Amino acid sequence: MTTYEKVMAIFAEPMGHLLSFLYNTINNYGIALIVFTLLVRACLFPLYASQIKSSIKMKEFQPKIQAIQKKYAHDRELMNMKIMELYKEENFNPMKGCLPMLIQMPIILALFVLLRNPIAFIDDPQMLMGVHEAFLWVPDLSQPDPWILPILAGIATFISFSLTQSMSATADMGSTNAMMKMMRYFFPIMIVWLGRSFPAGLTIYWFTGTLFMIVQTFAMNKWKAKKMSTLKAGA
Template sequence: MQALARPLGMLLKFIYDLINNYGLSIIVFTIVVKLILVPLTLKQMKSMKELQEIQPKIKEIQEKYKNDKEKLNVKTMELYQEHKISPFGGCLPMLIQLPILFGLFAVLRDPGLYVFGSQEVYESINTSFLWLPNLTDADKLILPLIAGLTTFLTSATTPSANKGDQTQKMMMYFFPVMIFWWGRSFPAGLTLYWVVSNSFQVVQQLVLARPKAKTKEGV
């Protein structure tokens, strides 16, 4: 984690030196990181869309061979090969991003160590932002509430291979509540990162979905 946290901390420090506002630096830092991850995100979305398109055929195979697990697996893999789709295509970009996310969390949970070089230097800067007196402390209501809402919007706008799955539906409502609860104890700077990251992703999903909507309307 430290191998990724160090360069990410240097990036945040570079942005802070330019802006000289810790809250705005976190926002710009988040946008920069999300832009770097756009190729992986696009690949993940493409894979999920492809899996979603063949989902009816997968259900047909599951129904036809529900009593023959071996045949079911063979036919399912044949379908993936026919459409040149990897069943793990949507997971791989996510797995690649996980270490980066862990590194980001480490940076924003301990900026004194990873960004400013010492806790004393970090405590000497102005870490207030908007209504927040200190981004080091947790915001108990407003920011966690926005984090939970944007988490729900992210889930609602993200393509899924199986939108009818009950587990996914449950997680779409449960995960935002969990984020809200965690946000009440996380440093506000970390919760701010989560809000900006979610907002960026929602806008990205809406922009990418727009050409599809126009095509349907014949524009």
């Protein structure tokens, strides 16, 4: 086990126990992976919701920020100071929006390590045999699926990126939006390429998790639109 895997084992081992429990309960590794992914994503949902609320809060006083940027364009130091004063007045911490992602990253990386090499973190003999089970058209979930799963994962990733962009894009973020547009096409292609070499079980995790994200983002888009309409009506 590499040093990186040893560090990730702090998170991966408890997740391995959960996956073993699900497998022994369901007796199907593919379905256990899907249930496992949905459970993990559901646990991470409050963090995602926190990010959305933070972005709504940011948009509430975005016009004030733009006014400060225009007024103090000649003095960047003073402009930043005025923006920080505005954050303080609005009781808003811009770093709070990054916190959920920072918390999620070690969990997601641990999941990646666990599902790429489950034998290193699971000592249940029955489970160790289960990782080689067939599921749907895949003869062995420990081996790559050359096309179907990676393509499905790539399509799901493209849809997820599209929904996320529609949720976060603003007119004053031209360069950022351009980069996001590039990632919208590049990242799904990368997922297809990686999915063709990673174990099919890991690709199932990514595909299932991304489907969950699509539903989650769609629901939060509707909630956010309703929230912003309420704010405009009350303005």
